[in-house]
Amino acid sequence: MNKTLIRGGDVVLDGDVLKQDILIQGEKIAAVGDLSGVQASKEYSAQGLLVLPGAVDTHVHFNDEFMDTKSVHDYETGTVAAAFGGVTTVVDFSNQIPEKPLIHTLEKKKKEAEGRAIVDWGVHPVITNAASEILKEIPLLVEKGAPTIKCYMVYREEGLMVKEHDLRRIMEQLKSAGGMLMVHAEDNDIIEKNSSSLIKQGLTEPIYHAKSRPPEAENKAIEKCIHLAEQTQARIFIVHLSTAKGVRLIGQARKKGINVYAETCIHYLYFTESQLKHRDGIKWICSPPLRSKSNQEKLWEGLRDKRISLVTTDDAAYSWAAKMMGAHRFDKCPNGIPGIEVRLSLLYSEGVQKGRISLNRMVELISTQPAEIFGMSPQKGSLSPGADADIVLFDPKKKWTMGRDSLHMAADWSAYEDIDITGKIEKVFSRGELIVDGERLLAQKGRGKYIKRKLKW
Numbered sequence: 001m002n003k004t005l006i007r008g009g010d011v012v013l014d015g016d017v018l019k020q021d022i023l024i025q026g027e028k029i030a031a032v033g034d035l036s037g038v039q040a041s042k043e044y045s046a047q048g049l050l051v052l053p054g055a056v057d058t059h060v061h062f063n064d065e066f067m068d069t070k071s072v073h074d075y076e077t078g079t080v081a082a083a084f085g086g087v088t089t090v091v092d093f094s095n096q097i098p099e100k101p102l103i104h105t106l107e108k109k110k111k112e113a114e115g116r117a118i119v120d121w122g123v124h125p126v127i128t129n130a131a132s133e134i135l136k137e138i139p140l141l142v143e144k145g146a147p148t149i150k151c152y153m154v155y156r157e158e159g160l161m162v163k164e165h166d167l168r169r170i171m172e173q174l175k176s177a178g179g180m181l182m183v184h185a186e187d188n189d190i191i192e193k194n195s196s197s198l199i200k201q202g203l204t205e206p207i208y209h210a211k212s213r214p215p216e217a218e219n220k221a222i223e224k225c226i227h228l229a230e231q232t233q234a235r236i237f238i239v240h241l242s243t244a245k246g247v248r249l250i251g252q253a254r255k256k257g258i259n260v261y262a263e264t265c266i267h268y269l270y271f272t273e274s275q276l277k278h279r280d281g282i283k284w285i286c287s288p289p290l291r292s293k294s295n296q297e298k299l300w301e302g303l304r305d306k307r308i309s310l311v312t313t314d315d316a317a318y319s320w321a322a323k324m325m326g327a328h329r330f331d332k333c334p335n336g337i338p339g340i341e342v343r344l345s346l347l348y349s350e351g352v353q354k355g356r357i358s359l360n361r362m363v364e365l366i367s368t369q370p371a372e373i374f375g376m377s378p379q380k381g382s383l384s385p386g387a388d389a390d391i392v393l394f395d396p397k398k399k400w401t402m403g404r405d406s407l408h409m410a411a412d413w414s415a416y417e418d419i420d421i422t423g424k425i426e427k428v429f430s431r432g433e434l435i436v437d438g439e440r441l442l443a444q445k446g447r448g449k450y451i452k453r454k455l456k457w
């Protein structure tokens, strides 16, 4: 079997950062420690570099058809950008076509990924039709390795919304099948009412997108979900949490023993709603919207004290032409920001470098926790012997400027421009194979494998 050694890096493992060597055998990590007596056919020096587990992004939208457009990140372009961002596993959402069985969500993504994916991938089915015969399929999806199912409490007009009493039925099914419900928690009624009133008044600029979806709309929906989770005793996961009160609600619920987790996304940690007042404010239209500085500070606090369990990207890469549909009508702009590549570097630079979170916490937030909560550990998310050899070599001192020219995402625009970053990804290994070396992509298309996930209880 092929042996590779990564020598003398600062290895982040089990809450420690220690100067160690890592031995890779085939696709797995075989040993971590002082391996000076060991020989290997390939050796890399990681002197002065951090050695991190490959990042896991459990919130991406590839080939996503939404608001009259489609994401330009498919399984090739999306996973290439992922790889350059140190992401070695992605989990993608697959919206159910209402007339089709739920299992089709999985079959569809297998076709999309075949021959294209560069890194490993999994699927979260999205229920859009909660008919009884559909819910009967939930155990099958769990068995096929897709135990985390998402529902939207918004986007009624897009055909995505699931009603409250159906959420309860879905939670009950998932609980008995060993699954988890992910929820996009925003109150549809509040938002529809606000939107039509703002538009009637001619208030259609990007900032009014945020005004139409105030923190209260998100908080109200989160409260409903927590209540349902308490009653059904199901496990739920609030995606893209953006409000201070939301962080409090999650903290209180978890203290009471309710089985609820939450993530926030990298854009809520870096941008605030003032971006929407820029001339090109449509770049930052996403849902929930960007919030105020005071909300943002509470998100960082929630990351530190573990009320928030992970940071994802909610990568949704629509073309500039598509975003421009909303230039004069905020409600016509496809909601989403391409971000799959930026998370590790930005979280390191803004979080670890600036003293907001520790290096170990960063690794928990982007690797260990997503793998654990979404049923991929011990295979993913850690440098422990026996895990897949998904490894990032990271120079913690190198400075660079983040912008479209220095990134590899496929959209013809970027929300992340002229950002000074400290810390740069040097090499990325996926299952023992060097797939990114500086600016070079070494991976073959289609090498990424489907990850069959199973939640731990």
Ligand SMILES: [Zn+2]
Binding pocket: 059, 061, 314
């Ligand atoms: Zn999303």
